[in-house]
Amino acid sequence: MADPVKHYQSEGHDALSAISQAQRIAFAPMLFQASWCLREIGVLAYLEDRGKEGATTAEIASHCAIGEYGAGVLLDMGLGGGLCHLVGDHYVLGKVGKYLQNDPMTRVNMDFTQHVCYQPLAHLLDAIRAGKPEGLQVFNPEWATIYPHLDALPEPARASWFAFDHFYSDWAFQQAQEHVLGYAPRTLYDVGGNTGKWALSCAARDPELEVTILDLPEQLALAQPRIEAAGMTARVTGHGVNMLDAEGPLPGEADIWWMSQFLDCFSHAQIVVILKRIRQHMKPGARVCILELFWDRQSFEAASFSLNATSLYFTAIANGNSRFYHSKEMYQCLREAGFHVEAEHEIPGPGHTLLVARPLPQPS
Template sequence: MLNKKFSPERQSAFEARFEAQKIAYGPVVFQCVRYAWKRGMLQAIADAGESGLSIDDLAHDGRWTPYVLKVVLETCLSAGVVLIDEGRYALDKTGFVVLTDPITQVNIDFNHGVCYQAMFDLEAALDAERPLGLKVFGDWPTLYQGLSQLPEPARSSWLAFDHYYSDTSFPEIMPDVFATAPRRLMDIGANTGKFTLAALAYDKAVAMHLVDLPGQLAVADTRLAEAGLRERATLHPTDLLDDAAALPGGMDLIWMSQFLSCFSEAAIASIFRRVADALGPRGQVLVLDTFWDRQQYDIASYCLINTSPYFNVLASGNSKVYESEDYIRLARDAGLQLVTARDGIGYCHSLLRFARTEQ
């Protein structure tokens, strides 16, 4: 397990007060920086190079008034996104990251398109342990029932966020998935079928079993048919929050990627029990997930920790980004023992392999 710390050795009282103001004005800074990126201000400044642009230069073509430019760019200046020298704005390093770094852009879009309005209800959602912020999009008990019906740009932002973090890991983990030569492989939380398609392409003999809610499986069904792989996949529409919903048995391998973090500890314990029952002889379980305690860099831990409020206010009300020991403990209680753990996969994933305790 990797140990992390997030604060300097010491902060002066003045430094601490400044950091506190950054928190207080965080939502304002976020929106101004996003505006500067989305509306092309940052790109215009970047195109000018080190010489930069004055407010008059930027206002010349009429895209923005001097007033708007001053409001937005002064906030960007306070955040280190731009710098100013003799009245001319140039891109600072943070602005370069905002303008060019895909994962930063995915995170900004996700927090704006999916989380921002809902976060107003975080206090009530935490108190009730229910996703009370979800009402900004629709009347569903959790986000997952309404995922296929989310309005734009929320749906595209959610999918880009989910896939950007997981897809980078798929090519790297396929040898792990097929290390035991599974013939019957279950993808729990199959979503749009991206992993299933990758697995079917990797191994021509494997038969896939997809488990998810009907809305998600309908999308996966279409994608499998379009790829000509529908005959090698069986769909199992299942609400895993229903403790009585059993899983098909005799599986050589059960795969769960960025899935268990959608549930409370009690629900994860129930899922692990049913997963253990669904394993065939010498069957194993692979869990690919983002654990904030297993990151090499503080920046990854920071992003993961601060994704947990999304799970509360929007996704389920009672789930989060977990520590790895939480999964290991809950799996152990279900009769599964940790076999191996591998970190540093993709951007921030770890792969936990479990087998039945008696094996």
């Protein structure tokens, strides 16, 4: 794979394009909200139906049941964002508008930004200064982190959060399973198992496999109904635990300790604590499998941009101190915790990397 970090290793603008980009940044919230409105009230869908003929402001306003003034200001902002272009007095949907309307990844990202992140990000500077998720107060000022309260998020934030999370993890699950189940584990621990989708998928694929979800009790409560509905209660169980409790006991029978987009929910120091705790409880021959999105491993600059943008969700809303990491930092965390990476696999799609690690030999 070509080194994607090259996108950020040189100046990318001349003076004219730099000042243009600066204005786009300055007014980025206006463009986002206008684009959101154009999608939500059906303007993009209507223009798609009209094809190359397009439609006038009056036709669009009438079809979408809004006034011509409202249609006009939204459409003209859409011109600047490349969502549409003019042919005479007709607005015609552009390629950007088509992706905003139809691309599943773009829709998931946009919903997540609008419903989960938009208002809380007004508190980003406070979060940076305090090292705490100050934007979380938008949902509940009593919450210290978002993780124990995901099911308590108000709609549509709750639905958009889970859709975002599942979109990126589910895409990689099948290909990651080929590698993980290739080790023929009889027992697997799903650390930070969330709603249990990975655990259930693995158990369904291998009828001899036993899976234990290690997660906060609040998260296990979300997974339990799904486990029961799948008829998997005999082979998929839960173990309530706070993985940051460095001294707390853990079960130790797993052949594979699995973590999917889990470690990005913690700071560097916390990741080392979690990995050291796992190493302390691993049986001989066991492996740790880590599925993560690393911003430096992306084939396209837009993917690196998206991951670094999503890191600000962790800063302002989730917990105040985690992010999507550079792969070198995750390797450093593993070394500090006493692991070596035995294998790594690049997973096509959104750009996941699967790291397979084993404990380093203890000094005699």
